[in-house]
Amino acid sequence: MNAIKILCVLAVCAMCIPAMGADIKAGPATLFKINSPSKDYSAAARAKIIQENIDKVLLSAEVPALRLEERPDKSMVLWSGNFKIGDVLKEDAAKNGVTVAEEGANWIKAIKAAYGNYVNKNLKFILSSDIHNCHIEWYGVSTDIRMRQWVKAITMEQNRGKTDALFLVGDYALDYWFNGGSYNKGTSNTKAFFDKYVKALPNAIPVYPVAGNHEQYTNAKWKEITGFDRFYTVNMGNCMFIMLDAFADELGPDYDHDGKYVNHNVAYIKSMLAKYPAKNVFLVSHWFEKSKESDEFKQLVASEPRIRCMFCGHDHNYQVDITGDEWGNKPIIHTGEFSYAGAVEAKDDVCWGYRVLRVGMDGTVSTEYVVPAHNVLPDGTRKLVPEKTLGKWSKKY
Numbered sequence: 172m173n174a175i176k177i178l179c180v181l182a183v184c185a186m187c188i189p190a191m192g193a194d195i196k197a198g199p200a201t202l203f204k205i206n207s208p209s210k211d212y213s214a215a216a217r218a219k220i221i222q223e224n225i226d227k228v229l230l231s232a233e234v235p236a237l238r239l240e241e242r243p244d245k246s247m248v249l250w251s252g253n254f255k256i257g258d259v260l261k262e263d264a265a266k267n268g269v270t271v272a273e274e275g276a277n278w279i280k281a282i283k284a285a286y287g288n289y290v291n292k293n294l295k296f297i298l299s300s301d302i303h304n305c306h307i308e309w310y311g312v313s314t315d316i317r318m319r320q321w322v323k324a325i326t327m328e329q330n331r332g333k334t335d336a337l338f339l340v341g342d343y344a345l346d347y348w349f350n351g352g353s354y355n356k357g358t359s360n361t362k363a364f365f366d367k368y369v370k371a372l373p374n375a376i377p378v379y380p381v382a383g384n385h386e387q388y389t390n391a392k393w394k395e396i397t398g399f400d401r402f403y404t405v406n407m408g409n410c411m412f413i414m415l416d417a418f419a420d421e422l423g424p425d426y427d428h429d430g431k432y433v434n435h436n437v438a439y440i441k442s443m444l445a446k447y448p449a450k451n452v453f454l455v456s457h458w459f460e461k462s463k464e465s466d467e468f469k470q471l472v473a474s475e476p477r478i479r480c481m482f483c484g485h486d487h488n489y490q491v492d493i494t495g496d497e498w499g500n501k502p503i504i505h506t507g508e509f510s511y512a513g514a515v516e517a518k519d520d521v522c523w524g525y526r527v528l529r530v531g532m533d534g535t536v537s538t539e540y541v542v543p544a545h546n547v548l549p550d551g552t553r554k555l556v557p558e559k560t561l562g563k564w565s566k567k568y
Contacts, residue, residue, distance in 0.1 A: 194449025276566030300340035300484025303510035341383025341457030411450035487513030489540035537565035
């Protein structure tokens with residue numbers, strides 16, 4: 172439920188918005204104007220209109236100043252500085268049995284509730300991957316204790332500075348595994364992870380997952396477990412996260428399977444870039460296999476200046492991999508693990524952690540890998556290890 176919180180608020184906003192016509196205009200003074208309430212729109216259609224146009228409002232930093240004004244002809248206009256959005260409240264007010272002013276107030280309240288958190292502020296996100304809620308007890312720590320430590324770590328990060336979203340970057344269990352996954356034996360430890368541990372996170376954090384190579388569920392089953400498709404897009408303020416599926420082949424196998432890598436969906440990425448033109452763009456996938464990726468994908472990453480970087484898990488490492496010229500030297504930033512350390516990690520630490528991403532109003536994008544304080548050493552002994560940050564990267568655009 173936490174994962175879809177912001178989407179639920181969007182639906183509320185859609186239900187409060189007045190009936191909209193097809194004439195949507197944009198310009199330097201009027202961010203967008205909706206005229207001609209010629210037909211009724213469903214909640215889904217209204218939500219789509221909001222999603223496609225609200226970015227202009229967010230980037231204006233004018234939403235907190237929204238106000239309703241009655242014209243001499245008794246029509247109503249919603250204003251915010253240079254932002255004007257039609258005079259179509261009257262029709263919906265009549266339908267809902269309220270005054271025009273009350274309907275307008277409801278609309279203002281809904282917009283602020285859905286989008287006010289992302290206006291005129293620096294944004295902070297957490298990315299976490301390779302958590303592996305499963306039968307293996309690494310470093311002599313039971314799975315339940317390790318999972319609870321993960322919940323505690325994410326919660327503590329939230330408590331020391333509001334997190335706008337948590338992105339989960341794959342491998343939440345070993346449901347599909349060449350050495351005997353749990354799902355074909357009748358148990359979805361991924362579902363248990365979301366039902367027990369993700370639900371234990373603070374309600375204020377919206378959660379957005381992608382599937383890893385150990386989640387070879389069909390799209391329908393994956394959506395049943397998480398509430399999301401295997402690929403989709405998340406927009407928050409001036410940031411767009413394109414959530415990709417690197418293991419979209421041979422889904423739902425009835426045999427032991429470790430996932431089959433596929434090239435990323437370039438057509439989908441291009442469609443999102445065209446649909447939302449004014450964004451810091453981040454590509455999120457469980458894995459980017461540089462040697463196998465298509466030339467078309469590499470050319471897109473290299474040539475598209477809005478793509479800031481790529482985030483991935485899979486190898487249980489936290490390094491920042493600066494790609495070569497054919498990728499435009501864009502970084503692939505690894506999101507670590509909360510299970511067992513990868514080959515590149517320092518062997519004096521289990522490196523359980525998560526990555527923090529900050530996007531500043533001044534155009535700065537920065538990230539670091541956080542290893543919370545803990546007392547678990549790779550050899551299974553116990554010794555207090557203070558918190559540290561690793562794998563830092565920053566760039567101003």
